[in-house]
Amino acid sequence: MVKALALFSGGLDSALSARIVLDEGVDLEAVYFVNAFLPAPLEIKPFLMKQAVRLGIKLHILDISRSHLAMIQAPRYGYGQHMNPCIDCRILMLRQARAYMQEHGFNFLVSGEVLGQRPMSQRRDALNIIDRDADVKGLILRPLTAKKLTPTVAEEKGWVDRDKLFDFSGRTRKPQLALAEKLGIEEYLTPAGGCLLTEAEFTRKLRDLISSGKVGLEDVHLLKIGRHFRAKSSLKIIIGRDEEENGRLMDLAKNEDILVKMRDFAGPLTLLRTNGLEETSNGEIPKLIETAARLTARYSKGKDEERVGVDYWSKNSGEKRFIQVTPAGEDLIARMRI
Numbered sequence: 001m002v003k004a005l006a007l008f009s010g011g012l013d014s015a016l017s018a019r020i021v022l023d024e025g026v027d028l029e030a031v032y033f034v035n036a037f038l039p040a041p042l043e044i045k046p047f048l049m050k051q052a053v054r055l056g057i058k059l060h061i062l063d064i065s066r067s068h069l070a071m072i073q074a075p076r077y078g079y080g081q082h083m084n085p086c087i088d089c090r091i092l093m094l095r096q097a098r099a100y101m102q103e104h105g106f107n108f109l110v111s112g113e114v115l116g117q118r119p120m121s122q123r124r125d126a127l128n129i130i131d132r133d134a135d136v137k138g139l140i141l142r143p144l145t146a147k148k149l150t151p152t153v154a155e156e157k158g159w160v161d162r163d164k165l166f167d168f169s170g171r172t173r174k175p176q177l178a179l180a181e182k183l184g185i186e187e188y189l190t191p192a193g194g195c196l197l198t199e200a201e202f203t204r205k206l207r208d209l210i211s212s213g214k215v216g217l218e219d220v221h222l223l224k225i226g227r228h229f230r231a232k233s234s235l236k237i238i239i240g241r242d243e244e245e246n247g248r249l250m251d252l253a254k255n256e257d258i259l260v261k262m263r264d265f266a267g268p269l270t271l272l273r274t275n276g277l278e279e280t281s282n283g284e285i286p287k288l289i290e291t292a293a294r295l296t297a298r299y300s301k302g303k304d305e306e307r308v309g310v311d312y313w314s315k316n317s318g319e320k321r322f323i324q325v326t327p328a329g330e331d332l333i334a335r336m337r338i
């Protein structure tokens with residue numbers, strides 16, 4: 001039996017494409033690529049699993065976070081409106097999908113792309129570049145827009161009937177919504193799955209991180225929570241905005257990070273990322289602890305007090321120390337906020 005591998009995003013277009021190919025009698029499985037710029041991967045996964053079960057397909061989840069993070073720092077085809085390198089991102093995913101396809105004996109790939117739907121990666125010339133650079137020319141069937149494109153191997157060999165495929169194009173979603181209703185597909189994620197690389201606020205913090213020269217996956221995950229302040233080229237202060245973020249900050253803290261909390265007032269947890277700089281190495285860290293304490297106080301119930309007490313400790317030792325500070329003013333915040 002002919003086997004195909006669909007690129008799955010949880011969005012409407014990938015669900016429709018999977019359903020069309022399944023209805024053509026192809027044995028279909030799907031792959032979902034995890035990268036570091038998904039807003040809430042832990043919440044997305046159960047949804048994807050549910051959607052795959054509803055469609056009756058096996059879902060493989062592959063983590064490409066490391067190669068994706070390297071790619072976004074120097075994309076060959078540049079960025080979209082923010083820091084979304086959609087053409088390079090598609091090439092990376094399709095290369096990985098091709099390797100998986102060959103390794104596991106699939107005959108072709110399936111993708112939910114629609115010609116002209118996204119300005120950067122779904123123009124005809126962009127699709128050609130993507131197929132060429134990912135080495136999937138003729139191997140990738142795009143069922144929603146197939147009739148606007150050159151026939152692929154799957155159509156030429158009669159594995160799927162081209163007459164049952166579609167000719168959608170352009171930015172309108174109406175044909176997909178009508179087809180979803182007809183096929184009974186009701187639940188799906190927003191287009192692009194909420195990719196954080198398309199968001200202005202997130203990409204401002206990401207640019208700052210990249211220019212600091214220190215870009216690890218843990219640092220990217222930290223960008224998703226809290227208020228961020230640049231303390232020195234490679235050092236940062238991050239302040240939780242609610243209990244959940246305080247908990248996440250605690251989880252993401254490294255042994256050498258310093259944590260800061262108000263002693264007598266309700267307030268946030270603050271993380272000072274020292275990047276291994278010793279407290280005794282020069283006067284830098286004590287000064288930064290004071291700054292972190294002042295910022296913490298500013299976002300606490302003690303923000304209008306003249307002086308407040310703040311505890312700080314390294315995650316490593318857990319031994320609490322104490323400092324008295326004046327809550328930060330707007331000028332300090334304006335100078336440091338990323």
Ligand code: SF4
Pocket residue numbers: 084085086087089090121192195196197198
């Ligand atoms: S929106 Fe994000 S995940 Fe989607 S192709 Fe662009 S960079 Fe990749």
